[in-house]
Amino acid sequence: MFPDNVYDIEELSPDDRALFAQKYRKCLHHIAQAAIWTTYIYFAVRLFFALTTPERTWKTWIMLGVEGLFAHMSLNHQRLSLAATAKPPQQTPRKRLRSDKNLPRVDVLVTCCGEPIEIILDTVRAACSLDYPTSRFRVRLLDDGASSDLHDAIAKLTTKWPHLSYHTRGKQSGQSFAKAGNLNYALFSLQPEDPPEFCTVVDADSILMPEFLRATLPHLLADPKAALLTTRQYFYNLPCGDPLSQSRAYFYTCENAELNLLGHALDAGSGAVFRRDVILDAGGYPTYSFSEDWQLSLILRGLGKRTMQVQEVLQFGLVPTSLAGHLKQRNRWHIGHSQQISVLLPSVDMAIPEHLRWEIALGGLSIMAGLVSYSIGFFALPFLLVSDGGFIPAGLALEVKIQVVLAIVYVAATWAYDWARSAHAGVSFEPFAHAENSWLSTAHLYAIVRFQLFGSKPKGSFVTGSTANSGENTTSISSFQRAYRDTLQSGAFLNICLFIATVGAMLFAVWAAISGDGSTISKLLTTIAWPPLLHLCLLVIVNNWVPIAHLFNPPVYPSRDSRLLTTEEGVSYPQAEIEGEPSSGKSSLGLCFVVSIVLLGACVCSVIS
Template sequence: MLSKHEYDILELPPDDHIRFSLKYRKALYFISQAAIWAFQLYFLVRLLLVITTPQQTWQIWLMLLVEYIFARIPRHDQFLTVSASKSGQSRPRDRLRLLGNDHLPRVNVLIPCCGEPTDVVLDTVHAACSMDYPTIHFRVLLLDDGASNALRDAVASLRSQWPHLSYHTRGQQSGRVFAKAGNLNYALFELQPEAQPEFCAVLDADCVPKSDFLRATLPHLLRDPQAALLTTRQYYYNLPDGDSLQQSRAHFYTCHNSELDRMAAAIDAGSGAVFRRKAIVDVGGYPTFSFSEDWQLSLMLQGLGYRTLQVLEPLQFGLVPSSLDGHIAQRNRWQLGHSQQPSVLFSDANQAIPRHLQWSITFNGVLIILGLVGYMVGFAAVPILFASGNLIPASSSLIVQIQVVLAVLHVALTWTHGLVQAAHTGFRIAPFAHLENSWLASTHILAIIRFHCVSNKPKGSFVTGSSANSWNRMMELSKYKKLRKDLLNNGLLYSVFLFFAILSTFLLSFYGALSSDYAAGSSTTPQTLLMTLLTTVAWPPMLHIAYLALSNLWIPVAYLLQRPEHPERRSRMVTHATGIFLPREDVQMKLLQHSLPPLGYLNHYILVPVVLITIFTIAVTM
């Protein structure tokens, strides 16, 4: 049907994987509510028992802290689901298309780059110039902070075919701090054509847009005058099979940001963003107090009353770093950006930002970094807890029973929520995907400490995942040097140590409980043995946390055993009749795989109800 707005906007049927997933919405809402109340009851009872127990030990306090650490993100997701379900947006964002060729809004497509390989940048430029949109209504601006003569000459030769393409540079900016934000602000404030566009789009140098990118994104902003920015999910066409390093960011896009989108508070993920130029100019352009300029821009816009949206359609295809070095460098950059958020309070350049918004941005950054600290402490504490003895107050069997029953309820609802949340996305994601790359927490904290306390000249130019960049040149090293670099420089040695420490202390703790019972002989009753197991190695939250820790720390172990093969990008692309390189159709379809029927990764959940029912039965019959 056509909208009644000024522009002709066509509403397309929803994608099948989104339509099928909607049937889980009510279940997800009620399970989220139940999980929230169960945890609050459980944690309150646990806290009261820990405070009042005569057996005050550091183990029971540490166990309580670690339980809270690993419950924090699922609870955040649950609260998001509840809040989003009460908002006006009751279902995923519609698929819209802007029709016609006359009187369309003017758009500047900004492509910032800085040192990426010329062929990578030109693929993006070609696809951007060839988008299905009248050339008199949009321009493509290549913003080159690398001052590349090859790019300048290539653009000059292309202008006869695409007169709406232009090349701009501020000179050599490679390695400068906040280069991308400064580059985009250069386009917004210093490049002054006769008529400024109403909208701007931003594409990373290695993100190729589909031909209908503008027609699919602009209608959402045209329909909602209060919407200042729309971000699109990034799909990566060079992901290795299985995505062993969790580079797709599936949880962020399909769980976290999708719920925020229902509340018109989505977070911009960088490439593929479209925004109202006036709104961005009015807030002072892209913020330069943090590397994560896209994240901070979203917070600023929301704090000033604007709406920010997300579209899950596959409208752009980018590259992930093809080495562990590149992956860690990219993730470190994001976390460094969050660690810089408190600096918004202290720079004169940020005086235009209202004080309440400065504090909001600061708290957001502090909470994110505390989350990293939490995971670092949580993973390290698991083997200590397994080896330490009683983990909960156990002054009587009744006290243990109460805690075990509530713990089983809490853990069961946590797993149920993870299962239904995965099914609700409509995409294939792993259970507890919110923990993606949590095994890198200690690496991020070390990078933050080095950045703020050691480095004199911080680098701000982290630009692409292309194998041509220096951090992806490990393929030139010998196997021994690769292994040494990964173990020592990239922190894998610590992760591998933790993995085997957790596994060994779990087995030793279980063996220790059984062997102590055997040594005690007839003086120990089966009830005493069960009490010992339930308060140590078989404590339900401890088993749950051990599963989370081992499944995530297994990622670097598996990486060392078999490094993932990132396909060469050209092997995933095909030349279209217009000479544009785009990912092949089969590659695009693979990125849109549906969940495994009917509810996702069921094999991860087979033993959980058996274990929980067994523990519950033992507890209530002691």
Template sequence: MSAQQKHVYDIQELPPDRRMLCGRQHRRGLYAVAQAAIWSFNLYFVVRLTLCFSSPNPSWRIWATLLVEAVLAHMSRHDQRLTVAAGDGAGEQPRQRLRLQGTQDLPRVDVLVPCCGEPVEVIVDTVRAACTMEYPRSRLRVRVLDDGASAALEAAVAALRPQWPHLFYHTRGKQSGKVFAKAGNLNYALSTLQAQDEVQPDFCAVFDADSIPMPDFLRATLPHLLRNPQTALLTTRQYFLNLPAGDPLSQSRLHFYACENAELDVGGRARDAGSGALFRRAVILEAGGYPTYSFSEDWQLSLVLQGLGHPTIQIQEPLQYGLVPTSLDGHIAQRSRWHIGHSQQIRALFPPTSHSLPRPLQWSIAWNGTSILARSLGCLLAFALVPLLLASGGALIPVASPVLVQTQLLLAVLHVALTWAYGCLQSAHTGFQTSPFAHVENTWLAGAQLHAVLRFHLFASRPKGSFVTGSSANAWNRSSAPSALQQLCHNLWHNGIAYSVLLLLATLGAVAFSIWSTLTATDSDPLLRLLTTVAWPPMLHILYLAVISYWAPVSYLLNPPRYPDRKAGLALSPSGVAFPTREIQEGVQPQGKPSVGFYRHCILATLVLVVLLGAGLML
């Protein structure tokens, strides 16, 4: 038994915040609707599949339509299954807000700040905040791990050391552009630097170079690991200083943190997907350190730990504030690099990785990466098929008899209604921080991401852009400022917005053509033809998803967002350390009430489904 397990720590339990209260208020309803949505789709899909097989005149349209429905419904079902697996919350309390009290005999902690080419002033702000966290300095050490071998950064750290002697600078030499540099950098600290110490730290915290930790970070995170000796890693939700108004590119990743990872957290399966992780050093070393077979080393570490039986958790408190890429190039480069990392998960099946992991875990890791890529490919193909299906002019479902059409329509309305109900409750569950169907955020990037994956594996063994960050502030991504016309052409062709524009116009054009051809046809019942083509309830739902997905980059093109200046979001403390302003900190709190647009969308969806159901009964 380790020293920290023998010691009884003074841990204070704080009242729940708004995030916990929102989740507790809607949990049972969300769970019930998730179960109903899953079973309704199962019934709907079985009936549709049976009728497709038994159709006397099957066509490619009915099979392609069913495929598109299945692919896009799978994304909602992914969230619904996570909700069901997490339970209804009856008899359970949400993860508590805890604070570690006292100053005596606390665990030793190393704070690791890996960096490579980021601006020195950005790194120094992070370092200052890390050095001044509310924790005994005799039990805290901050290590700057510089893979850029920056003389300016080394000098800046040296200038800070007289004030904070628990701060240290380390470098392996210039590693920029080398594969797995960040994982290797962290492993260097865990295995080489710390092994040279007389006493090794009990825990390690990792911050990205641009993520400023709040003073109570360690006081808020350590209690969760101290209370649960089996838990190996804690990840914190990321918050940002420079999000533009409305977050048009969904750079905050609210859906991932507040919906997906929050549900995984209930079962101890949260994924570390960024800065602000705290872990037990001994357990990570036993697991082989950070995996080096993928660029997404933090995500892979979570999967390895879970596969070896170590729970991983997430807390939602705002304990760190970072930066999002401030250009479309940076955003795409960042997301593409993540997808390349997922594509590399197949390497878990091959040496040398396969020598250190159990075979079932290897397959689990490979499947996780493959399924993520498959979802991107599925969305790309599904949305591209929609205008083709509508422009083809034929029925999208079997129409052997009015009774069979009515049966399918009834089940389709039920399936779509429950999908919308789940999406709305999921939004309420997060305090209305996300919109319904936020899981389709950035699906318009699927083509660029898959192109990056193919380019990496077939033509160039490095992602386009930087290995370090997607931020345009990174030294490896800087270029001369283009003119407005050059930027427009660049965004249209290089960043793939032209594809989004064309697909959006093709989709809207196909809808108009389908309606026109239905109203002008004289060889069939217009109502039946309308309900089995463009007004088919799942097709209307898919059209809604396609429009909101592909409108995002078009909106960016027409009205580029203004990213707040990093310094404008920071305020100096009395000790001269930069922390997020009060406005930034208050802005990340959930308001607990939906926007006007939320109600309008829900009312419109309800009216459309009621009208379609009534029209179906008239057949």
């Protein structure tokens, strides 16, 4: 029915998220542009008055610096949105590969190292049962734990699925480049005699849906310039409300979705499909960082290759089931980003072009600078609030009014951008979703310093991308031990202190402005009611409340068994009711948005009066 060189690819109707993106694309573009220019104008005027007004103090400069740190991070997001919506969108529509004729050969590479065997076997069974001719794909289990029990279990499964095989390079826990080395072992040692055209990477705890290959391969087959396609990761053990933002929904639907429009989507690890020859030409998976998936994306982009992302529900994994486990996972990611700087060393793969080395290293420095910015800002705000004097030069009433009006417009534009980005994604997010997990910034910096300066070889969860081998124990410890682990050991006690200090400092600043001599309105506007300060205080409170809420109301993580259904063939899949997007729909910024609008409105009334 089809020529030998043509695949039977069907394009499906767009989902609600794609329709929202089309509807709000121009809106996001114009609001991002307005937010950027508003930020530039606001800081130019603030700097001008800070330089020309005699009444300026050290507090003026500190406040301006803290505002600038947070504004810089917001500008990075706004510039990305502006670039992604500046030209006709390169949407990634839903597609399906039909027919069984002329299908490319694929290797499904399942990486593991010490995870519970029952979890690995669930992953393997689902991978073997993909809706794809068994003569056209193989499942290779890559065991860096060299488990004899796992070897025997896989041997039993091969009687049912002959396209399954077990491989190991020996016990490599915490050494030999971890997951990147495991994947390179498959690419360079196992495949040369009978190479496939495409490869799929699967973590040990990720269950692929049957249509995975038929939903992902069409995008790579239709675009010869596309080197890699990453799929959004969904999780079947998320607690109600996802209080720790473990789903990374904002990253997938906003940041990576916009990078996808530019052809630069970042590989999220499990569920990635790539052209084998392109990855070999790039030197395989980079071994200079734990975040090998992220680094591979950067290298491919630097080599002029396109990377894509699809939002479809095609895989389900597991998230850590404790605050300590969550922190450990995120620390590993950020240690990986800090290792990007090492790409400048001569010992790193020389196949990476010189200009790309600098780009990757500067990217890692930028991520580290973001952690430093959050840490400085969170600690500086309480000290600013309890110190005497205003935050802005208050020489003339007109100068104060100009700065307050511009500050209101600047903050309003920032909020409007958050709403437009959320609407463009078709997902409802809480305020400051772009700063999710920023309350962990100090803990990340501590982990990076400890690893880089005092650490040795990586162990435990530094091996694969899965969570099951993170060493967390949630069943055999007492409530007191769990609370101790999730506060003092995880560093969350610092966030509790910051939350209390910020709220207390805000109350003190209000009392000082009301009880002191002079105009109360003027004191409020130049201290606690200064619009950017209110904005930042809300950010600090909202973010640092997360571990407190976790401590007093720990989320309940559903068990694996309660979320899985097993077919007659013995393959387990997540239940149908958890497959959808729980928060799709129009954007709403919630109570904090209403509170901020009320406070800003009060500022406007004060200026007018």
